Amino acid sequence: MKVIKTIAAMKRTRLKLPKLVGFVPTMGYLHEGHLELIRRAKAENPWTVASIFVNPRQFGPQEDYTSYPRNIPRDLAMLETVKTDIVFIPPTAEMYPPRYNTWVDIEKVTERLEGSIRPGHFRGVATVCTKLFNIVQPTKAYFGQKDAQQVIVIKRMVTDLNMNLEIIVAPTVREPDGLAMSSRNTYLKPDERQTAVVLYRALKLAQKLWSQGEQDVHRIRQAMTEMIKQEPLAEEITYISIADAKTLEELHKIEPPALVSLAVKIGRPRLIDNIILE
Ligand code: PAF
Numbered sequence: 001m002k003v004i005k006t007i008a009a010m011k012r013t014r015l016k017l018p019k020l021v022g023f024v025p026t027m028g029y030l031h032e033g034h035l036e037l038i039r040r041a042k043a044e045n046p047w048t049v050a051s052i053f054v055n056p057r058q059f060g061p062q063e064d065y066t067s068y069p070r071n072i073p074r075d076l077a078m079l080e081t082v083k084t085d086i087v088f089i090p091p092t093a094e095m096y097p098p099r100y101n102t103w104v105d106i107e108k109v110t111e112r113l114e115g116s117i118r119p120g121h122f123r124g125v126a127t128v129c130t131k132l133f134n135i136v137q138p139t140k141a142y143f144g145q146k147d148a149q150q151v152i153v154i155k156r157m158v159t160d161l162n163m164n165l166e167i168i169v170a171p172t173v174r175e176p177d178g179l180a181m182s183s184r185n186t187y188l189k190p191d192e193r194q195t196a197v198v199l200y201r202a203l204k205l206a207q208k209l210w211s212q213g214e215q216d217v218h219r220i221r222q223a224m225t226e227m228i229k230q231e232p233l234a235e236e237i238t239y240i241s242i243a244d245a246k247t248l249e250e251l252h253k254i255e256p257p258a259l260v261s262l263a264v265k266i267g268r269p270r271l272i273d274n275i276i277l278e
Helices: 007-016 032-044 072-081 113-117 121-136 148-160 183-187 190-196 198-211 217-229
Strands: 002-004 021-026 047-052 086-088 140-144 166-170 234-244 258-266 270-277
Touching: 002 007, 007 086, 007 121, 021 032, 021 121, 032 047, 032 072, 032 140, 032 166, 047 072, 047 121, 072 086, 086 121, 113 121, 113 148, 113 234, 113 258, 121 148, 140 148, 148 166, 148 258, 190 198, 190 258, 198 217, 198 234, 198 258, 198 270, 217 234, 217 258
Parallel strands: 002 086, 021 047, 021 140, 047 086, 140 166
Antiparallel strands: 234 258, 258 270
16 A cells, blocks of 8 residues: 655656546545445556545634544554555645635535535535545545535536546445444544434434325424434434435425435534435
8 A cells, every 4th residue: 555645746656557546535534434435446446546634624613623533543554454555645735835725616505404504614625625636636536425415516516617537426334223434423422422323213214204105394304303302412403404315405395316314413523414215
């Protein structure tokens, strides 16, 4: 496994690689969900590059940029186990040198859900992904369905800007009890960790009601809310959304494919999860 720590070295290396390269961008503190993306990339491409970069430009001023979990030696050991070919770890000062002034801004799909609570977040994600795609020049890039809105935003950007790569979306990887894997799960205290499974339980409830014939979004949302409110440690439901899976416009009556997504604050983190009804 080759570890590359400058943009220039990554560009030089890319010139020597064959055409087909799979790419898994990450912010590190890896978990099984990331490893699944690497395995998929390895299975589908002769070369796989993973990046580790905690992107300051996608965190709001009150968010956890400085305390975001970081452990490069641990990440490298995990990446070795799945035989990653190249790990790119760019320095922040190279990614955003003084006078850095260019942004990629996607309208509409960034205005809802996470975008409405985290102003500027998707601008930061789209900007860093564009930079990473330009440096690594992958033919396929892999993202997890766990960040459903991020996937929609990145796909929109790739289409709108005629970027030369395919976005592959892999299913959310879950703990045995159903909690979606996330680097931020490390913030949960043991009793909060137990509570956190309520997000998945609420999504499963929505799926069950729909499969039993319920189409009224208001009633499904109500049932999910009641289930979550029974959990004293689920402090705050930021949103429960049932929306068109492509445009993210809220639905009144379920028309598949519909994205059921929610964000709930449990202890320190605000956890997100989703399922698609199709
Ligand atoms: O999903 C993430 O980990 C990040 O948003 C990404 C895509 C690596 C961009 O910083």
